[in-house]
Amino acid sequence: MNIDIEKLIEYWVNGACYDLDVADSLYNVGKYPYALFFGHLAIEKLLKAHVVKASNDHAPYTHSLPLLASKLTLEIPDEIRKKFAKFMEFYFEARYPDQQKIYFEKCTKEFSLENLSEIREVFQWLLLRLGK
Numbered sequence: 777m778n779i780d781i782e783k784l785i786e787y788w789v790n791g792a793c794y795d796l797d798v799a800d801s802l803y804n805v806g807k808y809p810y811a812l813f814f815g816h817l818a819i820e821k822l823l824k825a826h827v828v829k830a831s832n833d834h835a836p837y838t839h840s841l842p843l844l845a846s847k848l849t850l851e852i853p854d855e856i857r858k859k860f861a862k863f864m865e866f867y868f869e870a871r872y873p874d875q876q877k878i879y880f881e882k883c884t885k886e887f888s889l890e891n892l893s894e895i896r897e898v899f900q901w902l903l904l905r906l907g908k
Contacts, residue, residue: 781832788825788835789908792818796899799892808888809880812866815895816841819863822902826850829906839867850905859898866891 824835
């Protein structure tokens with residue numbers, strides 16, 4: 777089966793851009809935990825675009841930003857690698873009520889704004905290295 781690598785990269789990039797817009801929309805209506813969740817998804821999708829570019833194959837089925845980054849030949853500064861690990865907090869499939877309550881309380885407007893700003897910086901760094 778032949779894979780159209782450029783089309784697959786565009787798929788991930790378009791999804792990442794869309795998810796970052798969704799993150800901004802959710803932030804603007806005060807849905808901070810979900811804004812950060814979509815910020816994580818945006819970074820995940822750009823990393824998957826990089827994996828496709830580097831491997832000429834499909835990206836693995838994972839939500840782990842550090843794992844995706846480990847699959848790249850791209851020189852990633854330690855500061856950005858640390859942010860990938862930090863952003864993992866924003867990905868949640870399901871949370872037990874007590875965990876969810878603590879996380880939601882942590883996601884204040886200020887906390888979310890600061891982290892979305894970091895997400896946007898990393899997003900731009902990744903996008904530029906894709907030549908976009």
